[in-house]
Amino acid sequence: MEKPGEFEIIEKYFAPLSGRGSFALKDDAAELVPASGNSIVITQDAISENVHFFGDDPPQLIARKALRTNLSDLAAKGAKPLCFSLALGLGIGWDETWVSEFARGLAEDCDQYDILLSGGDTFQTGAGFVISICAIGETSTGSYVSRLGAKAGDLLYVTGSIGDGALGLLARQGRLSGLDPDQIGNLKSRYLLPEPRVEMSGLLRKYATAAMDVSDGFVGDVEKLMAASGVAVNMKASDIPFSNAVQAAIRLESKFLDTAITGGDDYEILFSVKPANKARLEEAAAGLPFPVTQISVIETGNSTTVFDNDGVVMEFGSTSYNHSDT
């Protein structure tokens, strides 16, 4: 089958995902008119074959993962998604079916998350697939939630559960056994398809003193928030929320606790709240489709410490997954 050209791919598969201001992707750029009094929030996450996904992962899931990692960042900043720009680097093995499935996955998520494709670029890498998405959101000026505002005394919360993505990767690689098939399935799907916590953005704008996306390993991300805000925290591992599958894996092999809290791919949101807002936050969060769990209280200082179930300080080889490590 002859492969379609760049412009045919854009017209046939990507133009239908665009909207007003994008000129059906026939222009060099897109125009966006932000609502008066609003700021633009810009984030970019790239994923690369054999680093962030496997070449034989379903193309729809690769597309959705690429978009969702960006939606997770926007949500953590309290921003509403507006549009995204896609640089699609086609790997050697691409064909029209791959592109069509990839676009189908993107289309589903554009609908689900109410975001439009503004444009981008399609090219060949000569090697593996690389997908780079720059997502743009909007928030009322003054309500952007950075990592810098946490104060001693604030309560530290996290959404959802930690470690499913990291153990899902192990399951995907056949390196996790002893769990029942449902649990294995749950972990794999958390790795393949993150669930960005977009429902949090309103509550973060209202109550969070600082927030960030948890994606590079929970402990390392807590360290980053503490460092950015100039504060400290002591946590018990038993206060970190884990799914049943992750709990079962840790019971089977205690080393999986380390994997779960440093392995990355969580796409949860870590945030801090003033104690005076605890009741209001928790009441509002009770209506969300995922748990929101207080894990500690922030202190003065400049350290992040995790205690295991025996009250011993945990030591980690690395507190986060560093994609540039060699």
Place this chain on the structure above:
Amino acid sequence: MEKPGEFEIIEKYFAPLSGRGSFALKDDAAELVPASGNSIVITQDAISENVHFFGDDPPQLIARKALRTNLSDLAAKGAKPLCFSLALGLGIGWDETWVSEFARGLAEDCDQYDILLSGGDTFQTGAGFVISICAIGETSTGSYVSRLGAKAGDLLYVTGSIGDGALGLLARQGRLSGLDPDQIGNLKSRYLLPEPRVEMSGLLRKYATAAMDVSDGFVGDVEKLMAASGVAVNMKASDIPFSNAVQAAIRLESKFLDTAITGGDDYEILFSVKPANKARLEEAAAGLPFPVTQISVIETGNSTTVFDNDGVVMEFGSTSYNHSDT
């Protein structure tokens, strides 16, 4: 030498290029507050090793080319650069020196073009280098210049000269001989380092009925502008502006005319102007550091035709360089 990690690279080399709203690249995103009454203009261009550049090209030039291709798109839309997001896919052969040189090239252009780094992502591709930049500009709402507004009777202009990039690529590959070393040097440097026509953006906002960046091959790009606006054009090859080096190459081998006008990598701006504005445009353009040349008058219809020096219609294998062709 041990290679630095992702966060070390960002802190050491890229944070110095960021500005207000980017939190020294320590946050998940950046916040941009557009001036009241302004629209945001978003564009994205990616470049990939062995497709758009060579692995042994100087890293500063790769960085500057990646940024400048985006600045060319913003200029063609009449937009002022604001910030850009960088997804840097490190190839297998990267080391700290490469990153440091790459960042130095970016820094030079950030200064030259008054644009800030808003954030992005650094990752390893496991193969060649891939650089994807999403650039964000600003224009007063209502003055965005699309490809759609050209009308029959409008005059068609192009900036600078056509074909230097395409022949520069041949020179770089050692496939161009018979020119003097100065001419070869000029062509190579046009290929390696585009000169985005940022000085045009004000005049385009004022006078252009349609405009686009010429980067994928001149004839194919003219076809795209005509198709987007629903108009036609007849051009003489002799009316297309060529540098002395390109003219000399065509004199040596007439096939280089085809290469020059379909080969791509020009980063010039093609635009249309109402006849009533001809004098005002040309007077203002006379002060620019590059020529602005009228090449034809737009007509009704839906075709793009180029006549050679003998008045014969030129036929092309492909009118543009299609990066997804296989």
